[in-house]
Each structure stands twice: as C-alpha cells, then as structure tokens.
Amino acid sequence: MSLRADLYLGWRALIVQPLRRLFGRVGRGEERFLENYGPEGLVPTPPEDKAMLAAASRCISCGLCDQLDGQLGAIARGDYDGVSLLPRQYARSSVELLHARAALDAIDPESYRAAEAVCPTGVPLVALAAWLRDRLHRSRVHAARGATDDVRIDARADAHGRGGAAAG
Amino acid sequence: MSGTEPLTADVLVVGAGAAGAIAALAAREAGAEVIVARRAWGATALSSGAADVAPDPLASSASPLGGRASVEVCALQLARRRPDHPYAALRERLDGLREALAFASRATGGLLDFADPGEENRVLLSPFGVLKQSAGGLPSIAAGDLLRVDGTVGVVGFDRPVLELDAGHLARAASDACARAGIDRRVLAIECDLLRWSDLPLLRSHEIAARIEADPEALAASIRRALPEEPVQLLLLPPVLSRGDPAPVLRLLEERVGVRCAELPAGSRSVPGVRLQEGLERRLADAGIRLVEGEVFVDGAGDAAPSLVERPRRDWHDRLRLSAGPRAVLEGEARRISVHTVVLASGKFIGGGVERHGRLREPIFDLPIWVDGAVDEGRWLGDSTRQAWLERQPALAAGVRVDASLRPLLRTGAAFDDRVFACGGVVAGNDPAADGAGIGLAVFTGYLAGREAATRSRARGAPSEGRSAAPRAMAESAGTEAP
Numbered sequence: 001m002s003l004r005a006d007l008y009l010g011w012r013a014l015i016v017q018p019l020r021r022l023f024g025r026v027g028r029g030e031e032r033f034l035e036n037y038g039p040e041g042l043v044p045t046p047p048e049d050k051a052m053l054a055a056a057s058r059c060i061s062c063g064l065c066d067q068l069d070g071q072l073g074a075i076a077r078g079d080y081d082g083v084s085l086l087p088r089q090y091a092r093s094s095v096e097l098l099h100a101r102a103a104l105d106a107i108d109p110e111s112y113r114a115a116e117a118v119c120p121t122g123v124p125l126v127a128l129a130a131w132l133r134d135r136l137h138r139s140r141v142h143a144a145r146g147a148t149d150d151v152r153i154d155a156r157a158d159a160h161g162r163g164g165a166a167a168g
Numbered sequence: 169m170s171g172t173e174p175l176t177a178d179v180l181v182v183g184a185g186a187a188g189a190i191a192a193l194a195a196r197e198a199g200a201e202v203i204v205a206r207r208a209w210g211a212t213a214l215s216s217g218a219a220d221v222a223p224d225p226l227a228s229s230a231s232p233l234g235g236r237a238s239v240e241v242c243a244l245q246l247a248r249r250r251p252d253h254p255y256a257a258l259r260e261r262l263d264g265l266r267e268a269l270a271f272a273s274r275a276t277g278g279l280l281d282f283a284d285p286g287e288e289n290r291v292l293l294s295p296f297g298v299l300k301q302s303a304g305g306l307p308s309i310a311a312g313d314l315l316r317v318d319g320t321v322g323v324v325g326f327d328r329p330v331l332e333l334d335a336g337h338l339a340r341a342a343s344d345a346c347a348r349a350g351i352d353r354r355v356l357a358i359e360c361d362l363l364r365w366s367d368l369p370l371l372r373s374h375e376i377a378a379r380i381e382a383d384p385e386a387l388a389a390s391i392r393r394a395l396p397e398e399p400v401q402l403l404l405l406p407p408v409l410s411r412g413d414p415a416p417v418l419r420l421l422e423e424r425v426g427v428r429c430a431e432l433p434a435g436s437r438s439v440p441g442v443r444l445q446e447g448l449e450r451r452l453a454d455a456g457i458r459l460v461e462g463e464v465f466v467d468g469a470g471d472a473a474p475s476l477v478e479r480p481r482r483d484w485h486d487r488l489r490l491s492a493g494p495r496a497v498l499e500g501e502a503r504r505i506s507v508h509t510v511v512l513a514s515g516k517f518i519g520g521g522v523e524r525h526g527r528l529r530e531p532i533f534d535l536p537i538w539v540d541g542a543v544d545e546g547r548w549l550g551d552s553t554r555q556a557w558l559e560r561q562p563a564l565a566a567g568v569r570v571d572a573s574l575r576p577l578l579r580t581g582a583a584f585d586d587r588v589f590a591c592g593g594v595v596a597g598n599d600p601a602a603d604g605a606g607i608g609l610a611v612f613t614g615y616l617a618g619r620e621a622a623t624r625s626r627a628r629g630a631p632s633e634g635r636s637a638a639p640r641a642m643a644e645s646a647g648t649e650a651p
Contacts, residue, residue: 060518062214063437067374067411081370117461118209120518 041095041139052091052131058121059087065115065125075106083107083115087123090132097136104133174504175460175490177203178625181511181618182464182532183521185212186219187592187610188513189448190268192457193275194618195511200625203507204452204459205490209445210519211593212607216433217407217440218292218305219280220600221265221608222246222255232291232299232349239285239303240265246605252541252597254613255605257570261616268615269303269608275455279447280611281307291315291351293323293404295333295435297341299349303608305433306440308414309407312430314346314353317402322358322427324391324405326376328369333406333432335359356400362390373437377408384409384417388424400427407431407440414443462490463520464505464532476527476546478536480584484510508625511617512576512590513610516567521594524549528566533588536579538596539566543579560602567596574617587624591617 030044045053066072066082079102090100097104109129116125177200181192184206192202222242224234237245243262247255255262269282282304283290289301290313304310314321323342325335335357342355362380363371371379380387391403409417409431421429434440452459467487472479481487488510489502512532514521523529527546528537536543539552540562552563568576568590575583576590591613593600600606 062518063372064209064213064442066372066437067439067442072372073375077370082372118213120208120210120213120520122208 038139041093041098043094043135043138049131049135052124052128055122055124056087056091056128059084059119059123060121061088062120064118064120065112065123068115068118069112070114071107071111075103079103079106083112083125083129086125086128086132091128094135094139097132098139100132101136104129104136109133174506175203175458176506177201177458178507179203179509179511179618179621180205180464180488180505180507181513181621182206183210183513183515183519183592183594184449184452184459185210185445185513185515185519185592185610186215186448186607187515187614187617188511189452190272190275190611190614191511191513191589191591191618191621192452193455194271194615195622195625196455196457196618197271197275198619198622198626200622202457203505204457205462205464205505206459207461207463207514207520209442210515212448212610213441213445214436214438214518215441215444215607216294216305216435216438217309217431217444218300218302218433219282219310219607219611220301220604221269221282221285221289221303221612223301223604224289225249227301230348232345233351234301236288238287239283239289242289242301243285243605246603250597250603252538252565253603253605254570254595254597254609256597257572258574258613258616260572264616265612268612271615272611273304276448276451277454278307279444279451280304280607281310282608282611283310291349292433293321293338293342293345293355294433295338297338297345299342299345300433301604302433305607306431306444308409308418308431309433309440310430311418311428312402312404312432314351314402317353317428319401320354320356320398321402321404322356322395322400323432324394324403325357325359326362326406326408327359327364328371328376333435356396356398358391358394358396358400358403360387360390360394362387373406373408373434373439374411374442376406377411377439380408380417381410381412384420385424387417388421391421391425395425395427403427403429404432405429407434407438410443411439412443412446460490462492462503465489465491465502466532467502469532469534474526478529478534478543478579480535480578481533482585484533484585485587509587509589509621511614511621512568512588512594513592513614513617514594516564516593519593522566530568530576530594533576533584535568535576535584537566538569539563558602560599562599564601565597565599565603567594567598569596573620574613575620589617589621589624 066084069083072082090097109126112125179195179200179202181188181204184204192204195202221239225245227234243255247259265285272280292300292302292312294300323335323339339355339357346353418429466481466484467489488505491502516522523531528544570590574589592610
C-alpha cells in the first residue's frame with residue numbers, strides 16, 4: 001500500500017469519522033439498516049411476524065383454497081391469481097410483497113373463511129391476508145423514509161387511506 | 169362453540185374423507201347414532217376421481233394389463249405378496265369386498281361406481297399416459313374404460329398447460345401403452361379451441377369447470393369443429409366438465425357430438441377430488457349424520473413431557489374433546505365428546521392422522537406409528553424414502569397397525585382398545601401410489617370399521633333415539649330398500 005493511501009485512510013479514520021460522529025447524522029444500526037434496505041422491502045421481523053411466517057410455511061400448495069376463493073376472477077387477473085399465492089409466494093419474501101401491492105389492496109381478508117376451513121394444514125388465511133397488508137404498509141413506510149419526496153407523499157396517503165393500515 | 173354442552177352419539181368418526189364417510193354411513197346403516205368430526209379436507213379432496221382397490225399383480229410397464237385377474241383376486245394377491253399390507257391383516261375378510269363396494273355405491277347414491285369385484289379392473293388412461301387399473305370411481309371417470317370400446321379413442325385437449333394435460337403427448341403415450349398391452353386401439357389427440365382465444369391464459373381447473381358448466385354448448389361446438397374425419401368411439405375429456413355433477417354436461421356432449429364421452433382421472437389441482445369430497449359430505453347430511461368441524465384431542469395429552477416413545481392414552485373415554493382450533497390455544501374452550509366407540513379415519517400426513525414431532529405420532533391417542541416394519545422412535549425420515557420415484561416409499565406407508573377387526577395395535581401386538589377402530593390412510597402398510605390401493609382400500613376398511621364400531625357400541629350402550637329409524641332413512645335417501 002502506498003504512503004498516499006495510508007495517509008488517506010488515516011485522514012478518514014482520525015479526522016473525518018470522529019467529526020462526522022460529533023456533528024453528522026449517523027443514527028442507530030437499525031435506522032441505518034432500514035435506510036439502506038427499507039426501500040427494497042426488507043423490514044424487521046418481530047416474533048409475532050415469525051409466528052405468522054411459520055404458519056404460512058405449512059402450505060403444501062395443494063390448491064384447495066383457490067377452489068373456494070370467490071375473489072379469483074373478480075379481481076383483475078394480472079393483479080391477483082388466487083389466495084394460495086399469499087402463503088406460497090408473498091409470505092416468503094417481503095421483497096416479493098412489494099409486487100403484491102395491487103392484490104393486497106383489492107382483496108377482502110374476511111372472504112377467505114371458507115377457504116381457510118378446508119386447508120389441510122390449517123394455514124390461517126384470513127389472519128395471513130390481514131398481516132400481509134400490515135407488513136406491506138410497514139414496507140411502504142420504510143421505503144418512503146429512504147426515498148424521494150413524491151414517494152413519501154404516496155406512503156403518507158397509504159397510511160391514512162387506500163388500505164395502508166392493518167386490516168382485521 | 170359451546171364449552172359446556174357435550175356432543176353425544178354412539179360412534180365418533182374422526183375424518184370425513186372417503187374412509188370416514190363410508191365408516192359413518194356404514195355405522196349409521198347398522199343403527200348407530202354417528203358424529204363425524206373433520207379438521208379440514210384431506211387426501212380425498214385431492215384424489216384423481218378414480219378409486220383403486222388393487223392392481224393386477226402381473227401388470228408392469230411392459231405388460232400394462234397383467235394377467236387380468238378379478239379385483240377380488242388382485243386384493244388377495246396383494247395380501248399374499250405384502251404381509252405388512254392392510255389386506256394381509258384383513259385376509260380372512262376379503263370376501264366382504266363385494267359387499268363393501270356395493271354398499272359404497274348404494275350409500276353414496278351412485279357418487280361412486282365400482283365394478284363387481286368378481287370382474288376385472290377397469291382400464292383407465294391416467295393423465296400421464298399410463299394405463300391405470302381401477303375398480304371404479306366417479307361415474308364420469310369410471311366410464312372411460314378403454315376395454316369397453318372398440319376402435320378409435322379421442323383425447324380432447326384444451327390447449328391449457330394449467331391442466332397438466334397435453335393431448336398430443338397423452339395420445340402418443342396412450343397409443344404406445346395400448347400397443348404394449350395388446351389392445352387394438354387408435355388414440356388421437358383432438359385439440360379443441362374452446363379456450364384458445366380466451367383472454368385469461370391462467371384459468372385454473374375449477375374456473376374452466378365453471379365456464380363449461382355455464383355454457384356446455386360452446387364446448388360441444390368446439391369439439392365438433394375439432395373432430396377428425398374418421399369415426400371416434402370414445403372421447404376422453406379433461407376432468408373439468410363441472411364443479412358439481414358432470415352427468416348433464418356429458419349427456420349434452422354425447423347428444424351434440426354423437427360420441428360416447430368420459431372424463432380422464434385428474435392429476436394435481438383436482439376438480440373431481442373436490443367433487444367427491446363435497447358429494448360425500450352431502451350424503452352424510454342426507455343420512456342424518458352430524459358433521460362437526462374441529463380437532464379431536466384427548467384432554468391433558470399436552471401435559472406430558474415430549475417423548476420419543478409413544479404413551480397411548482387408555483384414559484381417553486371421558487377426556488375426548490373437540491376444539492375449533494389448535495388444541496394448545498383453545499383447550500379451555502373445547503367441547504366434550506361422549507361416545508361409545510371411535511373410528512379413526514384421520515388420514516396420514518395431509519389429513520393429520522400422522523404427524524411428526526421428533527418422531528412420527530398419531531396425535532389423538534398417541535398410538536405407535538409403524539414405518540418400514542418398525543415403530544418409529546425418531547429415525548431420520550430420509551431413511552424411509554427411496555430415491556427412485558417409482559419405488560415403494562416406506563414413509564408414505566406409515567401408520568397404525570390394525571388387527572382383523574381394525575383395532576389399532578400397540579407395539580406388543582395387543583389391541584389398544586376394543587372401542588377404537590382405524591381405517592383408510594391412517595392404517596400402516598399401504599403406499600397408495602406404489603401399491604395401487606387408495607380410495608378402494610379406504611372404502612373397504614371404512615365399511616368394516618363402521619360396522620365394527622356400530623356393533624361394539626350396541627353391545628356397550630342402550631340404544632340411542634332414532635336408532636331404529638336410521639337404516640330406513642338412509643335407504644330412502646339412497647333410493648333403495650332398507651335391509
């Protein structure tokens with residue numbers, strides 16, 4: 001390593017970083033993490049979220065729930081392709097969840113009672129749908145924190161209407 | 169759900185699939201008051217719509233028809249060949265197969281159609297192009313017996329990958345299979361344009377069924393346009409003709425097209441499976457059998473520390489409960505069940521009759537689960553599976569062992585309890601895919617277990633109200649005379 005590089009690293013470590021810590025905007029680890037990854041949909045997973053993810057992971061992709069899903073066909077197919085996508089896809093990755101925005105805005109979680117009653121592995125579809133809407137809302141808020149003003153406005157609108165709040 | 173009022177009956181059947189429904193109907197016909205408790209839908213709702221009893225023992229890919237033995241002989245051969253199979257435990261009772269299958273056809277009001285066990289299996293075309301030997305099934309599917317027609321068979325395609333059915337591939341595979349079996353049949357693919365121009369390329373099977381149900385004339389016209397010049401004797405259609413009874417659609421097609429029509433057995437995402445499940449539940453209601461939703465458990469079972477060795481709950485009788493949800497959460501709200509006898513028809517892994525928590529376990533009575541000839545005490549499941557997918561998979565044959573009265577056995581070989589019986593998927597020894605005995609075995613064991621439970625219940629308790637009226641009510645709803 002050249003002397004010039006050593007001097008640069010020393011300058012950064014001894015002068016710039018201490019001054020930034022004193023006067024700059026640093027924040028806690030979680031805050032910085034969310035600033036970086038929130039826009040990609042990576043939001044914290046508290047224990048209650050983990051319990052719901054475990055319940056969703058019981059799905060065996062049998063498709064029985066789709067046969068009793070009255071909303072399949074009633075919502076534009078490009079947005080929504082059946083309740084089985086909730087445990088099979090959207091619950092597996094919060095990054096995927098951002099793509100489910102139109103579907104989750106359109107569905108009515110309470111309409112999944114009949115489908116939930118026949119699920120062989122007991123996936124709680126009603127609660128899962130409500131939870132996914134809530135998680136999507138959290139993703140949007142985090143995304144807005146690290147994004148431009150117009151997205152922030154969009155997120156605020158979501159939080160006060162348009163299905164942004166947790167259902168059920 | 170009331171937490172105080174107990175559910176009272178002579179017989180409790182746990183599970184409402186094919187085994188549970190037939191057990192309940194058999195017990196009811198024998199005069200018992202019956203409650204069926206089901207957690208959810210299980211393997212019956214996912215089944216193909218065909219009902220296999222036993223395949224021909226000499227059948228192979230080189231000789232798909234085998235020796236053309238009767239269904240009865242096929243079951244007997246399976247019992248001889250496989251000492252751990254349920255048919256082996258029931259060998260002395262296999263002559264009751266005829267009675268059981270006839271009962272299933274009658275008690276389900278023709279929902280299931282079985283060949284006489286003295287006759288040979290029907291030969292159906294599976295969705296994978298294999299000749300499948302089956303004793304019966306839903307009438308629309310059982311009607312697709314390739315041996316009952318001469319000449320050319322047409323396989324109708326809808327140009328939809330979601331149906332997992334490519335008519336071209338299926339017709340070629342079926343032609344090869346027929347040639348190997350020495351059946352002189354020409355099989356043609358008939359691709360109709362019913363959905364070709366649809367704006368919804370991802371329509372699911374049951375959605376297609378709804379569309380056909382709403383406008384069967386469109387399907388008939390589409391098939392007429394696609395029919396070849398040469399005469400076709402049988403049309404095999406994707407099993408999506410209706411979400412309910414497909415008979416009206418089949419009749420209309422036969423009138424308009426002038427060719428006999430049948431449905432193929434389903435693959436995954438089965439419409440006929442749901443049709444069968446819903447039909448069985450309707451029959452239970454017609455027979456005056458109460459169907460309750462929830463999970464059955466023995467109170468206090470969760471108190472014991474987890475163990476790799478089963479601890480059968482002999483004290484179940486006053487502790488049976490029904491909860492509306494996961495037992496750990498709702499135990500306090502559970503409803504008491506007061507019955508004389510119990511029929512376990514809880515299925516296997518899908519139905520929840522066999523669970524794995526450290527070891528394979530039967531969740532209600534904690535009965536020993538046998539896999540690959542031994543009681544499971546937590547072995548790695550990979551040891552119970554085989555790499556070749558056509559091979560018999562011991563894990564899929566896991567379950568409780570039973571004696572000739574269908575009473576579950578403890579590891580000592582003694583019966584667990586004279587008042588508990590098991591039937592269908594929860595019974596050990598049958599791998600439905602490799603052994604070729606699925607719904608048929610469920611029907612047979614369900615019939616026997618239901619009658620045993622009713623007899624045992626009668627021996628224990630005073631007759632319940634309405635007992636004498638039960639066979640008459642069932643017979644009337646099935647359109648037959650009371651026995």
